[in-house]
Amino acid sequence: DPVILVEDLARDYLPGTPLAHRALDGVSLVAGAGEVVAIIGPTGSGKSTLIQHFNGLLRPQRGRVRVAGIDLASPRADLRALRRRVGILFQRPEDQLFERFVGDEVAFGPYKYGLRGDALRQRVRWAMDVVGLDFDTFRDRPVFALSGGQRRKVALAGVLALRPEILVLDEPTAGLDPQSREELLAILAELREREGLTVVLVSHNLDEVARLADYAYVLAGGRVVLHGTPRSLFARP
Ligand code: ADP
Numbered sequence: 001d002p003v004i005l006v007e008d009l010a011r012d013y014l015p016g017t018p019l020a021h022r023a024l025d026g027v028s029l030v031a032g033a034g035e036v037v038a039i040i041g042p043t044g045s046g047k048s049t050l051i052q053h054f055n056g057l058l059r060p061q062r063g064r065v066r067v068a069g070i071d072l073a074s075p076r077a078d079l080r081a082l083r084r085r086v087g088i089l090f091q092r093p094e095d096q097l098f099e100r101f102v103g104d105e106v107a108f109g110p111y112k113y114g115l116r117g118d119a120l121r122q123r124v125r126w127a128m129d130v131v132g133l134d135f136d137t138f139r140d141r142p143v144f145a146l147s148g149g150q151r152r153k154v155a156l157a158g159v160l161a162l163r164p165e166i167l168v169l170d171e172p173t174a175g176l177d178p179q180s181r182e183e184l185l186a187i188l189a190e191l192r193e194r195e196g197l198t199v200v201l202v203s204h205n206l207d208e209v210a211r212l213a214d215y216a217y218v219l220a221g222g223r224v225v226l227h228g229t230p231r232s233l234f235a236r237p
């Protein structure tokens with residue numbers, strides 16, 4: 001069974017008003033366990049609207065969305081369970097960094113879910129290690145004093161610290177300098193090798209998609225207009 005299954009999903013914003021607008025129209029998509037699936041498309045094509053269905057921020061108005069065995073159309077869908085299993089790295093790290101110090105920031109999620117003491121410390125150490133931030137060096141550093149690339153790593157460590165089954169990355173390298181971008185791509189490549197996470201990668205960057213993704217969906221005007229392996233989509237005749 002696919003880890004993410006989307007069938008004929010549609011979404012209208014402001015339905016029944018003069019401003020009604022169809023943001024998604026008949027979208028179908030699957031992601032298998034351990035797969036990296038990319039979603040590509042211009043601004044306004046529906047990418048954010050689509051990924052907001054993956055952690056239950058939006059419920060399907062029409063069609064089917066099933067994520068980690070949870071049917072989002074069901075009124076009994078366990079959204080709490082879903083949010084623990086789906087980690088989202090938002091486009092702007094500022095949207096998910098709330099604590100003053102790096103260690104507290106990474107600990108925030110697992111603490112909220114009840115982890116304490118040594119188990120919590122081990123979890124934070126592990127997550128920081130995965131993103132290449134040395135625990136002893138960085139845990140007491142103020143988040144505001146870090147570079148943009150380091151802040152993105154802290155945000156990713158905070159998401160990983162919850163040990164999600166599915167990781168959604170919304171333009172993970174947007175706005176980074178070339179070196180930070182390379183570092184983050186290396187971290188993501190290693191993460192998929194080591195952890196076998198299912199990853200949804202939203203990206204404008206075809207090079208990044210070709211390097212990381214097994215499969216890619218191209219959205220335009222709320223529809224999937226193309227899908228295939230990056231090789232088949234980007235090959236020049
Ligand atoms: P279409 O929309 O062109 O009718 P489907 O949605 O039925 O096509 O999918 C066509 C093929 O694409 C499927 O047989 C499937 O093997 C492949 N496919 C779709 N999504 C993925 C994915 N995430 N990973 C690997 N293969 C995929």
Ligand code: ADP
Nearest residue numbers: 013021023041042043044045046047048049050
């Ligand atoms: P993308 O992430 O690809 O830029 P979005 O999913 O943000 O696309 O937007 C898809 C369409 O839906 C756009 O036309 C956008 O203006 C519209 N839209 C997005 N969010 C809202 C909202 N909260 N209310 C009304 N329209 C929206």
